[in-house]
Amino acid sequence: MRRLVASITAALLVVTACTATPTTTPQTSAGEKPVAGGTLVRAVTGDPKSFNPILVTDTTSYRYIEAVYQDLLRRDAKTNELTGRLAEKFELSKDGLTLTYTLRDGLKWSDGTPFTGEDYKYTAEATMRSKRTTRQNVFQNVLGAQDYKEGKTDEITGIQLKDGGKTIVITFSKTLCTAVEDLSGAGAGYMLPSKQFKQYFDPRTTDTSKTIDDNPLNMAPPASMGPWVFKDFKPGDRATYSKNPNYYLGAPLIDELIIKVYSDAAAIKAALLVGEVSFAAVEPKDWDELAKVDTLKGFEFADFGWNYLAWNADSTKAPWLASKLVRQALTYGLNRQAIIDKIVFGHGKLVYAAQPPANAAYKDDDLNKYPFDPQKAKQLLEQAGAKMGSDGIYRWTDGTPMKMRIETNQPNTVRETILQLTQEQYKQIGVSIDAQLMSFNTLLERIRCCGKDFEGWISGFTGLGPDPDQESLWHSRHIAANEFNRWRYSNPQVDQTLDQIHSGPDCNEATRNKLAHDVDKQLNEDAPVIWLYSGNNLIFGQKNIQNFAPTSVSTIYNIEQWWIKK
Amino acid sequence: MGRFVLRRLVQAVPTLFGILLLTFLLTRLSPSDPVALMFGDRFNVTEEQRQELRHNLGLDEPLPIQFITYLGKVVVLDFGNSFIYHRPVMQVIAERLPNSLQLSIAALLVGLAIGVPLGILAALTRGRLPDHVIRLTSVVGHAIPTFWFGLLFVLVLGVQLRWFPVGSMNAIGKENDILDRLWHMVGPVLTLSLGAISNYPRFLRTQMLEELSQDYVRTAHSKGLRGRAVVTGHVLRNAIIPLVTSLGGILTLLIGGAVITEQIFNWPGLGRLFFEALVNKDFPIVQANVVVGSALLLLSYILRDVVYVLVDPRIKVKA
Numbered sequence: 001m002r003r004l005v006a007s008i009t010a011a012l013l014v015v016t017a018c019t020a021t022p023t024t025t026p027q028t029s030a031g032e033k034p035v036a037g038g039t040l041v042r043a044v045t046g047d048p049k050s051f052n053p054i055l056v057t058d059t060t061s062y063r064y065i066e067a068v069y070q071d072l073l074r075r076d077a078k079t080n081e082l083t084g085r086l087a088e089k090f091e092l093s094k095d096g097l098t099l100t101y102t103l104r105d106g107l108k109w110s111d112g113t114p115f116t117g118e119d120y121k122y123t124a125e126a127t128m129r130s131k132r133t134t135r136q137n138v139f140q141n142v143l144g145a146q147d148y149k150e151g152k153t154d155e156i157t158g159i160q161l162k163d164g165g166k167t168i169v170i171t172f173s174k175t176l177c178t179a180v181e182d183l184s185g186a187g188a189g190y191m192l193p194s195k196q197f198k199q200y201f202d203p204r205t206t207d208t209s210k211t212i213d214d215n216p217l218n219m220a221p222p223a224s225m226g227p228w229v230f231k232d233f234k235p236g237d238r239a240t241y242s243k244n245p246n247y248y249l250g251a252p253l254i255d256e257l258i259i260k261v262y263s264d265a266a267a268i269k270a271a272l273l274v275g276e277v278s279f280a281a282v283e284p285k286d287w288d289e290l291a292k293v294d295t296l297k298g299f300e301f302a303d304f305g306w307n308y309l310a311w312n313a314d315s316t317k318a319p320w321l322a323s324k325l326v327r328q329a330l331t332y333g334l335n336r337q338a339i340i341d342k343i344v345f346g347h348g349k350l351v352y353a354a355q356p357p358a359n360a361a362y363k364d365d366d367l368n369k370y371p372f373d374p375q376k377a378k379q380l381l382e383q384a385g386a387k388m389g390s391d392g393i394y395r396w397t398d399g400t401p402m403k404m405r406i407e408t409n410q411p412n413t414v415r416e417t418i419l420q421l422t423q424e425q426y427k428q429i430g431v432s433i434d435a436q437l438m439s440f441n442t443l444l445e446r447i448r449c450c451g452k453d454f455e456g457w458i459s460g461f462t463g464l465g466p467d468p469d470q471e472s473l474w475h476s477r478h479i480a481a482n483e484f485n486r487w488r489y490s491n492p493q494v495d496q497t498l499d500q501i502h503s504g505p506d507c508n509e510a511t512r513n514k515l516a517h518d519v520d521k522q523l524n525e526d527a528p529v530i531w532l533y534s535g536n537n538l539i540f541g542q543k544n545i546q547n548f549a550p551t552s553v554s555t556i557y558n559i560e561q562w563w564i565k566k
Numbered sequence: 567m568g569r570f571v572l573r574r575l576v577q578a579v580p581t582l583f584g585i586l587l588l589t590f591l592l593t594r595l596s597p598s599d600p601v602a603l604m605f606g607d608r609f610n611v612t613e614e615q616r617q618e619l620r621h622n623l624g625l626d627e628p629l630p631i632q633f634i635t636y637l638g639k640v641v642v643l644d645f646g647n648s649f650i651y652h653r654p655v656m657q658v659i660a661e662r663l664p665n666s667l668q669l670s671i672a673a674l675l676v677g678l679a680i681g682v683p684l685g686i687l688a689a690l691t692r693g694r695l696p697d698h699v700i701r702l703t704s705v706v707g708h709a710i711p712t713f714w715f716g717l718l719f720v721l722v723l724g725v726q727l728r729w730f731p732v733g734s735m736n737a738i739g740k741e742n743d744i745l746d747r748l749w750h751m752v753g754p755v756l757t758l759s760l761g762a763i764s765n766y767p768r769f770l771r772t773q774m775l776e777e778l779s780q781d782y783v784r785t786a787h788s789k790g791l792r793g794r795a796v797v798t799g800h801v802l803r804n805a806i807i808p809l810v811t812s813l814g815g816i817l818t819l820l821i822g823g824a825v826i827t828e829q830i831f832n833w834p835g836l837g838r839l840f841f842e843a844l845v846n847k848d849f850p851i852v853q854a855n856v857v858v859g860s861a862l863l864l865l866s867y868i869l870r871d872v873v874y875v876l877v878d879p880r881i882k883v884k885a
Contacts, residue, residue: 046842050651137615214652219653234741261832267732267830267832270721270724276731276732481613
């Protein structure tokens, strides 16, 4: 039961977005002719919270939504480059204040209605007026968005349509490089069919009490731009879709998609083994067992997140954390490879700085790898001024024993184990750890603001995304309660570089990736946190599914080409 | 009788109010914030946005105001919208209820259908082979943890031997096939009724033996009643009363679902819904669960008292 609680909690708490670098290439079915027909079953661990993307942010809901709705741009599954999906072209003006999306020709919803910029603008406006969304921050620099939200206007003036809705022009008050990608889903992540939704929410009003939040279409998408058309949904059990003949990349070869709910990873594993499920994400501990089954094929790729051990700069009891040498020593003193082997059974990558390994900006050849070296750790501690005490624990320059309280949340087997390993390993280098477990919420509250009575905590980030912008994690302006520079990292040089990545003037991706690596180099040296590892994504599929080739970016990017070999 | 039931119902009102107050306070005072959970560990979120969402969910009002609003709605069975599912709580519960009911009613019936005859048989064959076998299996069945039995069922009969499905309510494409549904019910129903199958015989056997040694049994025999008539007509009616007591909370079980069994057999019932709601701090669903569950418990106690009167001639209602 405890493990079950842990796995469910993990699944629910993690807010994941998807992901980057492909490590596999699609299997080419040499000379074989694809056979149409059949049913695909995708396993997930929960219901969609809603089929309306405005209202959700969790990975599970996206699994249901990405089958029917689309956005304007997407990351190329193999190169990780931002490319057109429903938009054929996109352009950010030289001054970074005007963004233009040009739609492809002949786009049609599954019911035959043309897809236009109207659908885009509708979704954006519905997002701004929603009272239950958590997604409005995407529009922070879009002109007129705030006025529309407050009911001062009856449209977002900063979003204009041209050429009969084929061109979408968005104007900003300030450049934001990430806007190009973030706004490609009209803030919601995916566009809604305005024709049908309008009967429940008409955006041309100044009455802010009207919202899209409660209407039956939120649980039953009425039209589809994606590869699948929604058929029905049985809560707790499954959602059924049929293929979309109007899908812009061509109708899928497979007739039907079922997204089926399983209670946990164990249930999914059993269903994969008996062939009930076509493809599903699995847990590292199950990899070896599933890999032995000859009807199944496994895929492993890097993730857009990492787990970390952060140092609490607010702590009053550990003055030594201000010393770079000490932080470096603590990094050398932790055997992170052992953690990977123990926790994800080797299915993870060491990370040395802030960019996650799936990201195009990730580069580690010129970073200090901090190989596990207890001798070097001790040497650095002594160099920083610490002296070994008679009890085997170092004393800091002021004579206090180097004792630290590190916290993490429970139930979370992964983090509990990391904490336990950390405690054991730091004992070897003369640093004593007081390990404390608490609920996720308590931990969040403590790190969100001002806790002075603990020295470090273990947590993780998922869904850092394919964009290199991490301004909110490392810029000194985000050192405040409730902000995300929780480690209070401050470096003027880094601040400047982060600003360039965040708001240009050059929003070119290659330039930004290069700058992001400069930041990485400094972070790697300053060691404000210990990057523990990035767990790989593991997906298993039945071998008879052809062209199934998931990558970090997407599992279903080419789903219309899949077919089932008899 | 009518007045008795009415009086009991009126007495239940303050109890229910207490339960409402308690669940409300316990969920609100728990050191966790649904808004924080809804935003998760996402960055790029400002404090204003948090406050706004808190306001939209009605979580920024003073507690007494929140409680009064809540009370007013509960009276008309409106438990509000789920924080997570963005739909009315009663709708979310109604979607799952039938799934849980078919499992728990089947488990109840199977438990009684197997447990009661076994108990009678054990009592009547006291000290002989059938009695020994039934007593032994009862003890073994009682000692097996439900979750272990369920997991073993899935692993051995499902994954290894493939005699039974590994879970779910039906096979893909067989949503309306009754036989397929029954096939999928075998595992969860057996798991759920395991307790009843092993406990009822022990219960009933002890009671039956006690009753069989009573004077009225000898009297019945001596006035020439056939053995079967004595057992079913007289002994069983008296012996079954403790069983009725143990069935008192049955309505709660019926609606509460069975978290572990549903989890293991991937059954989309209420148990799983409530469990997830608890993890997600989805207060409206948690409250509805506790309140409806408690109301049903109260109701089933009243029902139980009525059943006492019906099965036991010695018990009479004083109006």
